[in-house]
Amino acid sequence: MKITFILPAIGKKQGKKYIGTWKMEPLTVAVLKALTPWNVQTELFDDRIELIDYNTKTDLVCITVETYTAKRSYQIAARFRERGIPVVMGGYHATICPEETENYCDSVIVGNAEGVWRQMLADAGNRRLQKRYAGGIGTYSVRPDKSIFTGKKYLPVSLVETGRGCNHSCEFCSISRFYDSRYHARSHELIESDIKASPYKYFFLVDDNLVANRKNALELFRRIEPLKIKWAGQGTLSMAKDPELLRAMKKSGCEIILIGFESLDNANLKQMNKSFNYALGERDELVKRVHDAGIGIYATFVFGYDNDDEKTVEQALQFSKKHNFYTAAFNHLLPFPNTRLYDRLKEENRLIYDKWWLADGYNYGELSFVPKKISPEGLSKACRDARKEFSSFGTVMSRGFASLGRTSPLLWGLFWGMNLRIGGEVDQKMNVPIGENLDELPK
Ligand code: SF4
Structure with missing residues (x-):
């Protein structure tokens, strides 16, 4: 079995590269990777920094949905579901608006996913995904597996x-x-x-x-x-x-x-x-x-x-x-x-x-x-x-x-690069459409 994690971007203007500040590693994905059994293959597409391969061979797509990225998440899900690949959604938006989210996927995890992750994977393996999983509210007790970030350019x-x-x-x-x-x-x-x-x-x-x-x-x-x-x-x-x-x-x-x-x-x-x-x-x-x-x-x-x-x-x-x-x-x-x-x-x-x-x-x-x-x-x-x-x-x-x-001197050095870059990106960020025109390669 193979699962594909996707972290959607917000959006970008047509013909322009994605706006580049603050790309930190998506910790949630590493936590879920750590909870995934060793014999399940995994891959990650971070929509903020790379193209999604919609033709990837996979058995299950798992998308983290924030309110800002909900529209983009639903667009991505539709592309995989056209191929008959089931899509599971979780995250803040999926938890807050499960009735909306479940219209765009096969299964929704409400709350923190850690507690129901293995159950959900087992159900997916048996082709018996439930419509909803009730994850708990709280913290987790595993060390995140950051090997899933290998080759990705994060801060x-x-x-x-x-x-x-x-x-x-x-x-x-x-x-x-x-x-x-x-x-x-x-x-x-x-x-x-x-x-x-x-x-x-x-x-x-x-x-x-x-x-x-x-x-x-x-x-x-x-x-x-x-x-x-x-x-x-x-x-x-x-x-x-x-x-x-x-x-x-x-x-x-x-x-x-x-x-x-x-x-x-x-x-x-x-x-x-x-x-x-x-x-x-x-x-x-x-x-x-x-x-x-x-x-x-x-x-x-x-x-x-x-x-x-x-x-x-x-x-x-x-x-x-x-x-x-x-x-x-x-x-x-x-x-x-x-x-x-x-x-x-x-x-x-x-x-x-x-x-x-x-x-x-x-x-x-x-x-x-x-x-x-x-x-x-x-x-x-x-x-x-x-x-x-x-x-x-x-x-x-x-x-x-x-x-x-x-x-410290290093943080002081970082101050210059970060603040001047933020200034250069203010106008680029304004009026970026939510959830559209994202299928071009970021440069
Ligand atoms: S203080 Fe707490 S409740 Fe208020 S905005 Fe910050 S995180 Fe939210």
Whole structure:
């Protein structure tokens, strides 16, 4: 028996190469590969970096579906099903919208696939695939088998999963919905073993909120400190109120932490149910503490809440420039299915598309709903302009020199290549069609 894993891309403009930043190894595939019996052959097509061979000899196609890639996933599935090859789909979107997904495949795995993977493969081998498999919610206990990435060009950074879920419940977040606002820590023994097995010194610790559980985070940081690695991961600004946590984080090798500021406007934060509101000046003080600890910040913002307009985007841009963040993302809000945000906007009759992820004519970078104080086009442009300005040559130069010494020399070196490249790709990314024109060879 042979199975084919496929990781779909979002889309690309006709005749243009796929946009190249941030191609990290798809960890989920390596986990499933590890759970696949030795006598089952496997192959992977990563649609972001290579062509899919639709004529490949295979017995089963397994596709990871995200909301952004749902349309493309369904197109790919149709090509294989035409040949009579069964297709199984899993992932966040398949879990959140199984009724939709099952229209395009033979079987859907709802929840984390690890718990039902071997059963599903056995059923596929006996040609008795069930329509649905109920995977659990939680973490797994195998070491990912990254041999499936051999020959593929990913960033030389090893991904190691440390936890899943988050104990907050922001209105727009599909993670909190998926995990029911709970955090699931992975075994520290397995994390340590994954790190030791990696040929790389640089790691991305995959976690929706590394500091969701303080005790767990402290224990993990102390455990990995002797391994002398450098890592980036995802946390929250509130961790800066905890000097012991911040120190342990740095000593364990933290170089960059992604912090979702989301908004600087307290009314917006309240509306999105972001539980951390900060007094004037407090946010600046907490950012300073993170920087003083020797940790760079990847700041993310989201715009489209009811108090947002061009001014709030500009305010976030100035805040990011003032603090010389390592990098920052200025994104517009997207109503992901089955979130409270989606339900509210639908009820308020503000959705432009009922299902933007399947709509013909919906392109990356466009709004799929109508904000209160600014037009959809106006907000899309404001976000684009902020990205462009933050990654302009002059801004990158001043940010780079201001943050000299904050991170290790290698990360500082990476800063230049990464930020200048992001600037060059801002306009390429705008208006990429979702799920179409993907069958040309990336150059
Ligand atoms: S803190 Fe982040 S991961 Fe947690 S619910 Fe909010 S947006 Fe989602």
